[in-house]
Amino acid sequence: MSFFKKVQTMFGSAAGSTPAGTATMTAPMGSSSPSSSSASPGPKISGVGTSGPYVAMGQKEKIVPKGGGIEGVRNIIAVGSGKGGVGKSTITLNLAIALQRQGLKVGVLDADIYGPSQQHLTRAARPEMADEETLHPSQYEGVKIISVAMFSGVNQAQVMRGPMATQLLRQFLTQVTWGDLDYLLIDLPPGTGDIQLSLAQMAPLTGAVLVTTPQEMSIIDVRKAVSMFKTLNVPMLGVVENMSYFVCDSCDKKHYIFKNGGGSRLAKELGLPLLAEIPLDSRVVETSDEGKAVMVQMPNSDAAKAFVQSAKTINDALVRQQKDGGDGGLGYFLLEWK
Numbered sequence: 001m002s003f004f005k006k007v008q009t010m011f012g013s014a015a016g017s018t019p020a021g022t023a024t025m026t027a028p029m030g031s032s033s034p035s036s037s038s039a040s041p042g043p044k045i046s047g048v049g050t051s052g053p054y055v056a057m058g059q060k061e062k063i064v065p066k067g068g069g070i071e072g073v074r075n076i077i078a079v080g081s082g083k084g085g086v087g088k089s090t091i092t093l094n095l096a097i098a099l100q101r102q103g104l105k106v107g108v109l110d111a112d113i114y115g116p117s118q119q120h121l122t123r124a125a126r127p128e129m130a131d132e133e134t135l136h137p138s139q140y141e142g143v144k145i146i147s148v149a150m151f152s153g154v155n156q157a158q159v160m161r162g163p164m165a166t167q168l169l170r171q172f173l174t175q176v177t178w179g180d181l182d183y184l185l186i187d188l189p190p191g192t193g194d195i196q197l198s199l200a201q202m203a204p205l206t207g208a209v210l211v212t213t214p215q216e217m218s219i220i221d222v223r224k225a226v227s228m229f230k231t232l233n234v235p236m237l238g239v240v241e242n243m244s245y246f247v248c249d250s251c252d253k254k255h256y257i258f259k260n261g262g263g264s265r266l267a268k269e270l271g272l273p274l275l276a277e278i279p280l281d282s283r284v285v286e287t288s289d290e291g292k293a294v295m296v297q298m299p300n301s302d303a304a305k306a307f308v309q310s311a312k313t314i315n316d317a318l319v320r321q322q323k324d325g326g327d328g329g330l331g332y333f334l335l336e337w338k
């Protein structure tokens with residue numbers, strides 16, 4: 001029985017009736033331990049082991065990915081924040097759409113297994129099974145997308161132990177027909193835990209985008225994420241500051257609700273580009289709660305323009321770096337500061 005079917009119990013029928021040909025998950029919880037992926041027609045990660053040298057943070061040894069990359073996927077970019085609630089999922093989705101609008105082939109993998117948001121943000125349909133072992137990703141605005149909430153529904157808690165969550169992540173990487181992609185964006189969970197470690201071990205990440213809000217409370221946690229990415233040998237591509245300022249209807253003035261300049265200070269401290277300063281805008285919340293991205297609903301808003309610009313900066317820099325004979329991200333590099 002496939003892993004997708006084995007983990008089904010955790011999700012039951014919370015997402016409603018299952019349309020014909022779509023993936024279901026019905027086996028009893030804990031009915032078996034996760035098995036390593038068997039031969040499947042999905043994308044392969046070359047050289048990936050099932051266990052490996054996880055190292056505790058602070059140790060000198062670096063975790064080097066054993067994988068050679070997901071077949072057909074040219075760049076894997078993690079979007080991480082350290083802290084939850086700073087807009088990481090919103091930014092992942094909108095960045096993905098901004099890249100897609102530039103003519104690139106893009107996918108989003110929601111790795112926030114315990115707090116998945118991408119289904120709520122897109123209302124993307126439950127993925128269809130390609131065969132016993134493999135799923136077709138769902139789609140939103142031309143972006144391929146997968147999230148555990150597509151199976152469970154957004155209101156159901158993901159009650160599973162760490163190894164099970166890690167195995168699910170592995171399946172999302174290797175047993176989803178991602179096809180030919182320029183970018184696979186990974187919406188990371190907050191914190192510096194097992195999923196991040198596992199991901200870095202499973203697949204070589206081209207880089208990570210750091211998301212913060214301006215105040216120190218958020219920046220402290222991003223610094224922890226920075227330390228984690230360094231330990232995991234993941235290059236950092238830049239900082240996105242979210243909820244930077246608020247422009248009120250009546251005065252047109254920028255109000256710095258969460259203080260001013262935290263993102264740019266962090267970027268400077270790290271020697272990274274500040275990719276965007278995204279305004280705090282109630283329409284972002286409204287459109288998100290309706291399952292529509294601001295990139296789609298308000299393409300002329302300052303927020304959308306910031307996503308377009310940061311997508312362009314990331315893509316231009318990676319194209320340049322890879323053209324110059326770089327290894328596609330397997331090593332530290334900094335984007336040029338424009």
Ligand code: ADP
Nearest residue numbers: 084085086087088089090279280281284285288
């Ligand atoms: P995270 O993934 O970091 O937990 P989310 O993307 O889920 O954060 O965003 C948390 C909340 O903040 C959501 O309600 C979202 O709509 C809202 N939000 C995100 N970015 C903005 C923004 N720029 N302006 C207003 N609200 C935002």
